[in-house]
Amino acid sequence: MTSERECHVFVVLPGTTDFVVAGRFRVSTTPDGVPLGEFVYGRSYLNRADAVELDPVELRLAERMYRTTRLGGFFGAIRDSMPDYWGRLLIERRFGRAQLQEFDYLAEGPDDRAGGLGFNAGLEPPSPRIRFNTVLDLAELQAAAEAVLAGERGQRKSLAGRARELLLEGTSMGGARPKAVVEDGDALWVAKFGRDEDRWNDPLVEHAVLQLARECGLNAATSRIERIGNRDALLVRRFDREWRGAGYARSRMVSALTLLGADDSVTDRRRWSYLALADELRRASSKPREDLHELFGRMCFNAAISNLDDHPRNHAILAPGREWRLSPAYDLTPVPAISVTRRDLAMTCGPGGRWANRANLLGSAGRFLLDREEAEAVFDRIAATIRSSWLAVMRGNGVSERDCDLIRHAILYDGLFYDA
Numbered sequence: 547m548t549s550e551r552e553c554h555v556f557v558v559l560p561g562t563t564d565f566v567v568a569g570r571f572r573v574s575t576t577p578d579g580v581p582l583g584e585f586v587y588g589r590s591y592l593n594r595a596d597a598v599e600l601d602p603v604e605l606r607l608a609e610r611m612y613r614t615t616r617l618g619g620f621f622g623a624i625r626d627s628m629p630d631y632w633g634r635l636l637i638e639r640r641f642g643r644a645q646l647q648e649f650d651y652l653a654e655g656p657d658d659r660a661g662g663l664g665f666n667a668g669l670e671p672p673s674p675r676i677r678f679n680t681v682l683d684l685a686e687l688q689a690a691a692e693a694v695l696a697g698e699r700g701q702r703k704s705l706a707g708r709a710r711e712l713l714l715e716g717t718s719m720g721g722a723r724p725k726a727v728v729e730d731g732d733a734l735w736v737a738k739f740g741r742d743e744d745r746w747n748d749p750l751v752e753h754a755v756l757q758l759a760r761e762c763g764l765n766a767a768t769s770r771i772e773r774i775g776n777r778d779a780l781l782v783r784r785f786d787r788e789w790r791g792a793g794y795a796r797s798r799m800v801s802a803l804t805l806l807g808a809d810d811s812v813t814d815r816r817r818w819s820y821l822a823l824a825d826e827l828r829r830a831s832s833k834p835r836e837d838l839h840e841l842f843g844r845m846c847f848n849a850a851i852s853n854l855d856d857h858p859r860n861h862a863i864l865a866p867g868r869e870w871r872l873s874p875a876y877d878l879t880p881v882p883a884i885s886v887t888r889r890d891l892a893m894t895c896g897p898g899g900r901w902a903n904r905a906n907l908l909g910s911a912g913r914f915l916l917d918r919e920e921a922e923a924v925f926d927r928i929a930a931t932i933r934s935s936w937l938a939v940m941r942g943n944g945v946s947e948r949d950c951d952l953i954r955h956a957i958l959y960d961g962l963f964y965d966a
């Protein structure tokens with residue numbers, strides 16, 4: 547079946563809160579059955595003095611037709627604006643899975659997507675959301691999320707009335723965990739809910755880990771906890787939106803997956819690499835030295851707390867103005883690990899591959915513009931801070947003793963310090 551879908555791509559320019567048309571995106575199927583994506587910047591957009599690029603690597607400002615057959619024809623910067631597992635699940639709930647094409651996940655998701663882009667078939671910008679859900683809606687949103695998850699497990703749980711309306715508005719934010727975007731005061735927050743199958747109180751633990759990262763000197767997203775009945779929800783302040791009195795300014799955002807030119811698939815995982823990401827960041831960032839040191843610190847931190855789910859969608863660059871910087875750290879959480887002696891990060895972190903081990907982490911310090919002694923000092927300082935304060939930070943944020951005992955094995959595991 548040949549199909550052809552297209553839309554206009556909008557962007558909120560730095561310092562403004564309204565969309566302008568940046569270009570046109572189209573996906574078609576070649577006669578050989580291969581999906582082909584095409585993107586072209588509009589001529590009048592290119593003529594603007596304040597035009598900005600959608601992606602600093604793949605979609606630089608230029609008067610040409612960009613084409614790709616990778617990722618089903620979806621350029622990385624566009625894919626980064628689309629929902630993953632959770633947002634897709636809600637769209638599927640609304641429309642039924644069988645009828646959906648990849649393009650529908652772009653077209654049918656609400657305009658709360660990460661980053662500065664918007665999409666619409668016509669030339670009028672996507673309708674700005676007049677009313678966001680608020681923290682007052684969290685209880686209903688959580689109940690609705692539970693009903694959807696129960697449905698996935700084959701259980702029937704009714705999703706009625708307002709809860710249904712609230713949730714099925716859905717979200718275009720990425721990630722697998724149940725979440726919703728809520729407005730509180732002058733800011734937007736990503737609300738992440740707990741799930742029945744969680745090993746521990748995930749929202750509380752992630753909140754504490756974000757604080758622990760800050761204690762280690764890292765730049766981590768701001769978060770807080772909202773208690774809903776007998777559950778907690780984690781609220782992470784969106785760093786890609788800023789209220790400007792008449793609307794939200796939006797930062798452009800591109801994931802590390804896109805910077806690496808990689809895909810989620812298992813076969814593409816050899817491209818998942820902190821070292822390659824460091825190389826890309828060196829070119830893309832307006833402050834490469836600072837950002838590379840920060841990235842090195844995050845890599846050490848992830849190894850030290852067994853955040854083994856540090857895949858390239860969990861890193862991003864952000865452009866509040868014209869220039870790109872590493873975004874604040876987000877989605878930091880220990881993974882229940884079995885092995886005592888060897889753990890692997892999701893991305894290559896040294897000459898020995900993905901091994902979360904001091905010697906391996908230090909082995910590629912130069913890629914992060916650090917010499918050996920500087921890198922050792924970063925690793926050792928982070929490990930020492932975690933050793934002296936992880937438990938106090940957890941307990942101080944209300945993580946139970948039982949949960950701390952479960953997490954203990956993830957923190958500074960023995961193999962982290964093996965000198966091989």
Ligand SMILES: Nc1ncnc2c1ncn2[C@@H]1O[C@H](COP(=O)(O)OP(=O)(O)OP(=O)(O)O)[C@@H](O)[C@H]1O
Binds near residue numbers: 719767784785862877
């Ligand atoms: N504070 C934030 N501000 C802006 N965007 C964010 C923020 N936190 C997360 N995001 C975006 O939302 C996506 C999903 O968030 P997050 O990674 O926390 O969810 P998750 O469901 O736990 O993900 P995963 O599937 O990796 O477990 C991220 O990949 C990122 O694009």
Ligand SMILES: [Mg+2]
Binds near residue numbers: 721722859860877
């Ligand atoms: Mg994530």
